[in-house]
Amino acid sequence: MPSLSKRTEGFTDSVIRRMTRISNQYGAVNLSQGFPDFEPPRPILDRLAEVAGEDFHQYSITWGAQNFREALAAKQSRLMGRSIDPNSEIVVTCGSTEAMMAAMMTVTNPGDKVIVFSPFYENYGADTILSGAEPIYVPLYPPEFGFNADELEAAFRQKPKALILCNPSNPCGKVFTYDELKIIAELAEKYDTFVITDEVYEHIIYKPFRHTYFASLPGMWERTISCSSLSKTYSITGWRLGYIIAPPQIIDTAKKVHDFLTVGAAAPLQEAAVTGLRFGDDYYRDLQAKYTEKRNLFLKGLDDIGIAHTVPQGAYYILLDISEFGYESDLEFCEVLARDVGVGAVPGSSFFREDVNNLIRLHFAKKNDTLYEALNRLEHIRKKLRKR
Ligand code: GLN
Numbered sequence: 001m002p003s004l005s006k007r008t009e010g011f012t013d014s015v016i017r018r019m020t021r022i023s024n025q026y027g028a029v030n031l032s033q034g035f036p037d038f039e040p041p042r043p044i045l046d047r048l049a050e051v052a053g054e055d056f057h058q059y060s061i062t063w064g065a066q067n068f069r070e071a072l073a074a075k076q077s078r079l080m081g082r083s084i085d086p087n088s089e090i091v092v093t094c095g096s097t098e099a100m101m102a103a104m105m106t107v108t109n110p111g112d113k114v115i116v117f118s119p120f121y122e123n124y125g126a127d128t129i130l131s132g133a134e135p136i137y138v139p140l141y142p143p144e145f146g147f148n149a150d151e152l153e154a155a156f157r158q159k160p161k162a163l164i165l166c167n168p169s170n171p172c173g174k175v176f177t178y179d180e181l182k183i184i185a186e187l188a189e190k191y192d193t194f195v196i197t198d199e200v201y202e203h204i205i206y207k208p209f210r211h212t213y214f215a216s217l218p219g220m221w222e223r224t225i226s227c228s229s230l231s232k233t234y235s236i237t238g239w240r241l242g243y244i245i246a247p248p249q250i251i252d253t254a255k256k257v258h259d260f261l262t263v264g265a266a267a268p269l270q271e272a273a274v275t276g277l278r279f280g281d282d283y284y285r286d287l288q289a290k291y292t293e294k295r296n297l298f299l300k301g302l303d304d305i306g307i308a309h310t311v312p313q314g315a316y317y318i319l320l321d322i323s324e325f326g327y328e329s330d331l332e333f334c335e336v337l338a339r340d341v342g343v344g345a346v347p348g349s350s351f352f353r354e355d356v357n358n359l360i361r362l363h364f365a366k367k368n369d370t371l372y373e374a375l376n377r378l379e380h381i382r383k384k385l386r387k388r
Helices: 015-026 042-051 066-080 095-107 123-131 149-156 178-190 248-262 267-277 281-305 330-341 368-378
Strands: 090-094 113-118 134-139 162-166 194-198 224-229 241-245 317-321 359-363
Touching (some): 015 330, 042 267, 066 090, 066 241, 090 248, 095 123, 095 162, 095 194, 095 241, 095 248, 113 149, 149 178, 162 178, 241 248, 241 267, 281 368, 330 359
Parallel strands (some): 113 162, 162 194
Antiparallel strands (some): 090 241, 224 241, 317 359
């Protein structure tokens, strides 16, 4: 037999998604893969039911249904502070996973370098491998997860083609300040580099933090490929609706990459999601309030148990410090945690370039009852989980 692709031979499966399978196997409360267990907004679901009886069962236009792109353009124009053209500046994709992959394929050649902050969402590693690019990792330092501007400039001096910016950040919950984004913008300009954003948590931000769209910084529209999705904003991670927003000359290529990768996102789901895209500002205020409540509830529970953790400024993840348990492998720790304590988590090493084995990631995008159940189980962690 001939050998399989060299490009993918080093791939492991996604540890995030593996932890969901392990959680299910042990009946654990699954706080590993980040997705809600509460219902999406009722009006979106009602519209979905109607759509079944309407004429949305064939391909939409490859770069997204007109109706969807117009609703998305109206929403994002309002938020990003510029008028976005639904025809030439948007590609609708199968989740932001495809958006990021298509963005990478659009801007990089094999061998190009791409800056990735560490910790990072695990897909970026695979994205660079699939597009043949080479990551340059720049550390974010706890507890604020800021970067060192000199280290960042040293990375830019290696002439990367692009920088990947996850803001708000998965897994560390960092929301980049305007000043930090300004530093990135100046370097992107100076070294003539693209910035690919992953802004899927744009609406999940805790006061007093605010989300700044990187593309809205002076001079950055031209070199930013903004990726995001509806998954987290409308609690519809299974619908796989994402998008790229960028200037027409970039979108022109991204449309072709997307077309050959997937042809298009599901037409009936695009139509149903238009209802969500047309929600008023009160929807996003309520979403923030809901997640703020969950965050506070969960953080308080963890504080009562007495485990050190990060405090997210945005997104819905917490990194827990498991040093006291003395495990050498955080993966093994997570397996034991799922089996013996009954809570699913993701090993921190899946997110860090650095050698980190004392952190695990939990998420709190769950019903309050689910969070209480997880906290009840975690209360017994020291009894049930023997120290090594
Ligand atoms: N972004 C979510 C997480 O980090 C879901 C990842 C996924 O499986 N697409 O858990």
